Amino acid sequence: MTGGAAGETADSAVLSGRLAQIMRPELESVADEIVAEIRALIPEYRRPLDGPYGKNIKAGVQHAVSLFVAQIADPSASTQHAHEVHRRLGQYEMREGRSLDTLQAAYRVGARVAWRRIMEVGRRSGFSSTVMSQLADAMLGFMDELASVALDGFLEAKACSADALDTWRRRLLQLILERPAAPPEAVEELAQLVGWTTPKTATPVAVRPAFPLKGAHRPSLDADVLAELSGVEPRLLVPGAVTRERLAALEQALPRCRLAIGPCVPMDGVADSLRWARKALALVDEGVLPPRRVVLAQECLPVLLLHSDEALTLQLRHRLLASLDGLTPRQRERMLETLRAWLDAQGHVVGMADRLSVHPQTVRYRMRQLEATFGDRLRDPDARFELELALRVLPTAPRQSGAASYTGVSNTRR
Structure with a gap:
């Protein structure tokens, strides 16, 4: 055997x-x-x-x-x-x-x-x-x-890892923002692991520090706010909408930072909303948006849309300014100012005069110059729309340094 x-x-x-x-x-x-x-x-x-x-x-x-x-x-x-x-x-x-x-x-x-x-x-x-x-x-x-x-x-x-919970919370924020989107089950399991209740809607916040935040920096944020502040593009995620009280708490926790608040969206739209908030920060740097301590992306969606494609924006500018070739810088500035007033006042002489602070007769003279320069484009609705778009993507404020306007108190806010 x-x-x-x-x-x-x-x-x-x-x-x-x-x-x-x-x-x-x-x-x-x-x-x-x-x-x-x-x-x-x-x-x-x-x-x-x-x-x-x-x-x-x-x-x-x-x-x-x-x-x-x-x-x-x-x-x-x-x-x-x-x-x-x-x-x-x-x-x-x-x-x-x-x-x-x-x-x-x-x-x-x-x-x-x-x-x-x-x-x-x-x-x-x-x-x-x-x-x-x-x-x-x-x-x-x-x-x-x-x-x-x-x-x-x-x-x-x-x-x-004494910071295991912080690591998981940062990982959860990264998972929520991933594209292609992570499976909802994966997000939910990690949320349960860290004790974070997954909301139906959330608001992302893009953060621009006046000075780089140190890795050990731990602002006193609310427990339900997910944060990643040590990376190249610091960001937060707030469950639901950002209320006045919540915003005050964020400003207090991050006193030397500019904040761009994205629109409150369903969870599967958070990555897009954060992208818009980051774009708003960039437009502040470029002087397109005013240098406020807090920028609300929801209030400047048309501007964000107009500046969403830089190459296309440059093309619009080029087409507008090409019509003004041969003018001196001062003449070109005055022509653009008149065109903007003409579009805003819908061609009414008195309204244009008020906007330009000139005599109506001066407005009529400038309008003849507009007619000579732009011709039939002023009477074509599509062409007028294009002219207005081109005017709106032209820089209208000096370029700001990123930190200069918000290193102190927040008296420039909204």
């Missing part, structure tokens, strides 16, 4: 070696299938695989599959490198803000896919149920081992 058992063990070892040889050409496709199924079944992993995120996931799966096949052929094969990869993977998952349940679920999915492929190969190659049963035990034990290593890495990273 003992001899029979020894013979079966020897046969199993030979067959396992054959299985390893058969599996090696399939390693890459198995790894790809595991990654695809993890992303399909677990919403938190449905992000694009470009960059460090994708490299970490793929490397972890590839090392796991390769090592298991290597151990089938040679049980003494070293696990040191694979353990290090999966320990780092566990650390990375903690820093990304994913939960232990999510990490363990990924390992279970990986084991299921790998086992499914081994069963297919085993059946095609005629392996006995005894050998396949032994392989099943080995596979489950192997995946438990790697999952345990990743868990150790996860807990190590958590223990070493």
Whole structure:
């Protein structure tokens, strides 16, 4: 009986070696299938695989599959490198803000896919149920081992990071702003992890410090405000609309910063709203918008739209100013001033005179100059619309330095 058992063990070892040889050409496709199924079944992993995120996931799966096949052929094969990869993977998952349940679920999915492929190969190659049963035990034990290593890495990273909650909250804000959008389930799970109630609507705030904020700077913001202030483009996310009381609290917490408040939007529109707020800050720097301490993007949407395409804006300016070639700078300035008054007053002489602070007779003289310069364009509604657009994208205020107007008190606000 003992001899029979020894013979079966020897046969199993030979067959396992054959299985390893058969599996090696399939390693890459198995790894790809595991990654695809993890992303399909677990919403938190449905992000694009470009960059460090994708490299970490793929490397972890590839090392796991390769090592298991290597151990089938040679049980003494070293696990040191694979353990290090999966320990780092566990650390990375903690820093990304994913939960232990999510990490363990990924390992279970990986084991299921790998086992499914081994069963297919085993059946095609005629392996006995005894050998396949032994392989099943080995596979489950192997995946438990790697999952345990990743868990150790996860807990190590958590223990070493006193700022773990802040890290997760910043990660949550990043996830909300991602494009393409992250799955709502991924956002909700991370929100639950950090104790943040996901609102139906939210307001992003673009922050422009007068001086760079230090990494250790922790303003006393409300607990429900998500913040990322240490990056190149500091930003906040406020649940719901920004009330007067909330705005006062933000100004007090960030006393030497200009704030651009985006429109309050549903959660899937937050990234666009933040983009508009950032554009408003840029237009303040360019002198297009007044240098207020707080800029409300909702109040200047037409200006943001007009300046949303810089190349197109320059083209509009060029077409307008080309009509004034040959004039001196002073003559051109007066012509543009008259054209603006003509459009604002809808051609009424008295209204134009009031706007220009000149005599109506002077207005009639200037109108003859307008007619000579722009001709039929003044009578064409589409051409008039284009002229007004072009006038509105011309700079009307001197360029401001970014910090000069808000390093002190906020008496320039609204």
